[in-house]
Amino acid sequence: MATFKPKFIKPETDDAITDTSGSTEQSSAFVFNANQNLGIEEQRERLPIRKYRDQILYCLENYQVVILVGETGSGKSTQVPQYLYEFGWHTKGLIGITEPRRVATVTLANRVAQERGELVGDSVGYVVRFLERMSSETKIKYMTEGILLRELLADPLLTQYGVIIVDEAHERNMLTDMVLGLLKKILRKRSNLKLIISSATIDASFFSEFFSWPGSTRDVSVKLSIEGRMHAVTKYYLNEPCADYVRETVETVWKLHQKEPFGDILAFLTGQEEVLEALDLLREYIASSELDNLKVVPMYGSMTSTDQLAVFFTPPKGVRKVVLATNIAETSITIPGIVYVIDCGYVKVKCYNPATCSDSLVIVPVSKASAIQRAGRAGRVRPGKVYRLYTKSDFDSLAPRQPPEMRRSEMSGAVLQLKALGIGNILRFDFPSPPPAKNLLSALETLYALDAIDEQGNLTKPVGFLLAELPFAAMLSKMLYISGQMGCSEEIITIIAMLQVQSVYSRPPSAQAQQSGRIAHRHFEVAEGDLITLLNVYTAFVEEGMTKEFCGQYYLIYRNLKRACELREQLLALARKKYAIPIFSCKGDVEMVCKCITAGFFTQVAYLHHSGVYRQISSGTELAIHPNSTLYTLPQAQYVVYCELLQTTKLFMDQLTVIKKEWLTEVAPHYYHQTTMRH
DNA sequence: GAGCACTGC
Numbered sequence: 301m302a303t304f305k306p307k308f309i310k311p312e313t314d315d316a317i318t319d320t321s322g323s324t325e326q327s328s329a330f331v332f333n334a335n336q337n338l339g340i341e342e343q344r345e346r347l348p349i350r351k352y353r354d355q356i357l358y359c360l361e362n363y364q365v366v367i368l369v370g371e372t373g374s375g376k377s378t379q380v381p382q383y384l385y386e387f388g389w390h391t392k393g394l395i396g397i398t399e400p401r402r403v404a405t406v407t408l409a410n411r412v413a414q415e416r417g418e419l420v421g422d423s424v425g426y427v428v429r430f431l432e433r434m435s436s437e438t439k440i441k442y443m444t445e446g447i448l449l450r451e452l453l454a455d456p457l458l459t460q461y462g463v464i465i466v467d468e469a470h471e472r473n474m475l476t477d478m479v480l481g482l483l484k485k486i487l488r489k490r491s492n493l494k495l496i497i498s499s500a501t502i503d504a505s506f507f508s509e510f511f512s513w514p515g516s517t518r519d520v521s522v523k524l525s526i527e528g529r530m531h532a533v534t535k536y537y538l539n540e541p542c543a544d545y546v547r548e549t550v551e552t553v554w555k556l557h558q559k560e561p562f563g564d565i566l567a568f569l570t571g572q573e574e575v576l577e578a579l580d581l582l583r584e585y586i587a588s589s590e591l592d593n594l595k596v597v598p599m600y601g602s603m604t605s606t607d608q609l610a611v612f613f614t615p616p617k618g619v620r621k622v623v624l625a626t627n628i629a630e631t632s633i634t635i636p637g638i639v640y641v642i643d644c645g646y647v648k649v650k651c652y653n654p655a656t657c658s659d660s661l662v663i664v665p666v667s668k669a670s671a672i673q674r675a676g677r678a679g680r681v682r683p684g685k686v687y688r689l690y691t692k693s694d695f696d697s698l699a700p701r702q703p704p705e706m707r708r709s710e711m712s713g714a715v716l717q718l719k720a721l722g723i724g725n726i727l728r729f730d731f732p733s734p735p736p737a738k739n740l741l742s743a744l745e746t747l748y749a750l751d752a753i754d755e756q757g758n759l760t761k762p763v764g765f766l767l768a769e770l771p772f773a774a775m776l777s778k779m780l781y782i783s784g785q786m787g788c789s790e791e792i793i794t795i796i797a798m799l800q801v802q803s804v805y806s807r808p809p810s811a812q813a814q815q816s817g818r819i820a821h822r823h824f825e826v827a828e829g830d831l832i833t834l835l836n837v838y839t840a841f842v843e844e845g846m847t848k849e850f851c852g853q854y855y856l857i858y859r860n861l862k863r864a865c866e867l868r869e870q871l872l873a874l875a876r877k878k879y880a881i882p883i884f885s886c887k888g889d890v891e892m893v894c895k896c897i898t899a900g901f902f903t904q905v906a907y908l909h910h911s912g913v914y915r916q917i918s919s920g921t922e923l924a925i926h927p928n929s930t931l932y933t934l935p936q937a938q939y940v941v942y943c944e945l946l947q948t949t950k951l952f953m954d955q956l957t958v959i960k961k962e963w964l965t966e967v968a969p970h971y972y973h974q975t976t977m978r979h
Numbered sequence: 980g981a982g983c984a985c986t987g988c
Contacts, residue, residue: 401986429988446988475987571984601985634984648984664980705986713988772986803983927981949981 315907331535337689348529352385360384360463363522364487365495369504369674370526376498377404377467378412382439384463385423390439392492398445398479400408400468400949401632402428409433409442429771430866431795437898446477446771447741449450449482451958452767453720457486459933463494470669472501476716482721484511484730487520499834500669501525502702510732521775533641533945535782537692545644546574548689550581550643553622554685557594563639564621568631570663571602574865575624578811593618599625599633602807605859612633634680641678642669645690651708654742656921657904658945659710665694665851669701703732711735711743712774716752719759726757749903749971752780758786766879770894772800775943780871782967784881788842791835791886791893793875797868798834799943799955801860808855817855824854826932828890829940829957831897833930837862895967897957901941902968906953907961908938914953937965 302693304567327639344350349370360368368376377397384395399405409426414418420426425438427447434441445466452458464483469476483495497507504523508734539917542548545753556565569575575598582596597610614637621630626648641934648667650659666674671688678684688695715726723729726740747753752774759765763781770777776796780782783792798804805821808814824836841861844850851858875881898905906923907915914936926946943955964972 444987451988471986473986569983573982600983602983630985632985650984659983663984717988802985924981928983934982946983948983952981954983 309352337878340417342387342414344375346380347379349375349379350525352524352526353379356380357383359388359522360494360496364493364521365497365508366522366783367497367499367504367507367511367523368526369482369499369501371500371528371530374526374528376407378415378524380465380496381424381497382412382415387439389463389494390423391462394438394460395440395463395465396448397440397442397465398448398462398476398639400445400471400476401432401464402444403729405442405444406431408667409440412440412442418548430870439587448479449475449717450771452482452882456721458493461493463496465496465498467498469497470503470701472503472706472799474700474705474709474714477704477706478717480507480897482548484513487511488513495949501779506732520808530676531683533675533679533683534685536685536687537695538689539691541691541694542689545569545646545689546578547581549624549642550578552687552689553582554585556640556642557620557622559687560640562618562620563682564623564637565640565642566614566623566635566637566638567642567644568625568627569644570646570800571626571852572602572807574644575600575626578624579809582624593620594622595619596622596624598809599623599635600627601626601628601805602803602805603809603856604806604857606852607806607808608788609945616628621737629677630670635677638677639676639682639684641684641686643674643686644800644956645671645688645694647702648679649702649708652710653947654736654738654741656919656947656951657746657952658947659709659740660947662726665690665841667701668695668698671695671698672957675756675773698874706731706735707733707738707739709735711739712746713772715740715743715747716759716764716774717759719753722764724757746903747774748962750774750779751970759899770874772796775900775904776800777900779924780857780875780881781895782877782899784883786892786899787884788886788889788892788894788896789875789881789883792896793871793883794838794864794870795831795893795897797830797864797871798838800867801864802857804837804856804864805832806851808853813855820854826890827934829895830894830930830941831957834892835893839862839870883969894957894959896964898941898959899962899967901957902943902964902966902971904945905944905959908936912936914940921951923953924950925956926954928955929956931956931958960962 380398381395389395403426405426409424410420413424413520420432420436422437424440427434428444466479487493487495508523510522538871553565569578579596579598587592595615599611611623629635645666646663646665647670648661650661652659675686676687717829718726718729751760752767754760759768766781767774767777779792780796783789793854806817825835826832848858876883905917907916907917916923937958937961939961940956941959942953946952946954
């Protein structure tokens with residue numbers, strides 16, 4: 301049985317999984333447990349969802365799709381699968397539950413197994429990437445959405461399942477929408493398969509419209525609303541819009557601290573820079589007032605786990621904690637004890653632009669759904685308050701929700717998946733929210749250039765099928781495929797693993813530490829660029845015994861490096877066993893590695909124009925080197941390939957590698973005989 | 980001399 305130690309991290313396991321103390325846990329039903337002393341059965345009986353049990357079961361008997369609407373805290377995720385089991389649904393096939401995140405998947409399965417007085421892996425199991433607890437006895441199966449999607453490749457009609465529950469469907473992640481689109485197809489072919497969609501209020505009618513089809517004599521789906529168990533949150537708005545929400549946040553914290561009874565504060569800002577700016581300002585206020593009963597802590601993604609832990613400590617009696625956070629606190633991390641929320645009203649979103657094949661990163665007003673989610677963070681322990689730094693009429697005119705990820709993303713991965721599932725005409729696939737046709741066409745072009753599809757749009761053999769099966773971006777897969785032929789697959793696999801994880805470079809909160817961090821990172825830098833630098837970081841990490849001390853010394857994020865190691869192992873096994881890619885090290889032949897990178901990313905090349913700026917080789921678009929890149933401070937190379945293109949103040953290239961012009965015709969003659977003619 | 984929110988196979 302998995303034994304979970306509270307708060308601290310077992311070195312040999314995924315820290316995100318082990319740390320189930322409640323800190324990273326965000327599956328709602330059991331976070332705040334007012335009935336801790338009751339027996340498990342009694343607790344289950346007291347959950348808000350209990351009184352809907354018979355209704356849920358009735359609906360499932362009579363409709364193919366049931367949409368369960370309700371706020372968090374009702375017990376949907378843990379109880380519904382058990383009700384189904386208790387009433388015999390497991391005899392018709394597996395009861396599958398998909399979750400958007402790994403941690404929630406594992407936590408939920410553990411909790412349900414515990415409620416049933418069993419070990420996880422008996423009647424209740426889970427599957428996430430790298431971890432699996434299943435047996436022949438398992439009837440209730442928690443899994444991430446990506447796992448279900450992979451299973452579809454082997455079993456397109458999901459014949460082992462009798463019921464599928466899509467949890468947190470309102471989040472509308474890329475994978476959620478893929479799963480929903482494919483399930484719609486399956487439901488029409490398998491009338492004995494049932495689907496339960498668990499969603500927040502705002503999207504309920506959207507789902508019932510999506511799950512209806514002509515020709516059926518009665519409604520396919522039914523909606524059922526479940527009350528939650530949140531405390532009331534009082535909302536406050538500004539009378540006038542504010543010009544500077546960072547400053548307004550700080551002033552609100554300050555006023556609130558003086559007037560309101562004790563209780564911790566959580567403030568949402570859009571990025572690391574704003575968080576640090578607010579942190580400085582607030583510390584100035586504190587210093588000038590000589591108050592010592594306000595403790596301010598930052599929270600954003602690129603902090604180390606150690607630094608992040610500060611937000612979970614309970615302040616001493618009489619001291620109020622203020623957490624200044626990015627969106628990380630909206631869904632991913634639940635901070636205990638919050639009573640007051642301050643919502644700046646903005647969020648940073650990434651949006652794909654097919655014209656330049658780049659992502660743009662923009663700060664936009666939050667959606668109503670987000671504003672409600674943020675406010676909800678104040679009502680978990682007792683009635684709370686939210687201070688919205690915008691007017692009531694601004695709130696009323698907010699969009700109900702952010703466009704789903706599917707409409708804002710690069711599509712080549714999704715297109716490959718669908719092709720592999722035999723969906724020929726992607727443009728006619730029934731997506732819950734169809735992506736812009738331009739995005740699909742741009743993906744098709746990319747895949748054609750990579751030789752993954754032919755002129756008819758069919759997957760090629762072996763490249764297309766390989767790219768569809770490998771669990772990462774098409775260009776990285778192509779690079780892996782070529783590396784087997786070139787003899788540098790060891791190095792390329794490391795680079796892929798490092799590019800898959802969130803940044804391994806930590807960005808500590810204090811200015812002084814940031815400076816030291818920059819100097820420490822220079823230790824790994826090389827003239828060939830960012831990818832070879834990542835290779836160096838990884839190699840050094842392994843050589844130094846993969847210790848936290850090493851990471852601390854060089855300002856690296858242990859959890860991300862650790863994850864890169866896991867990914868690398870999985871990838872190595874996959875490449876070797878399943879795809880028969882020979883595993884070789886080129887033993888320090890950096891040029892070979894760079895050439896191999898070029899073979900994957902040959903469509904993303906820039907050359908140095910005589911005016912001193914870079915231009916994209918195929919379009920002539922002006923590009924700049926991102927300040928995060930190692931090449932930013934080095935003399936400009938003639939030719940570079942980039943893995944990412946980001947539009948902010950300019951079009952920036954990131955994750956760069958220096959290449960030689962002649963490699964292009966060597967590794968991609970089909971592409972470069974014509975494009976180079978333009979110059 | 981500019982600045983990346985978050986998640987997943």
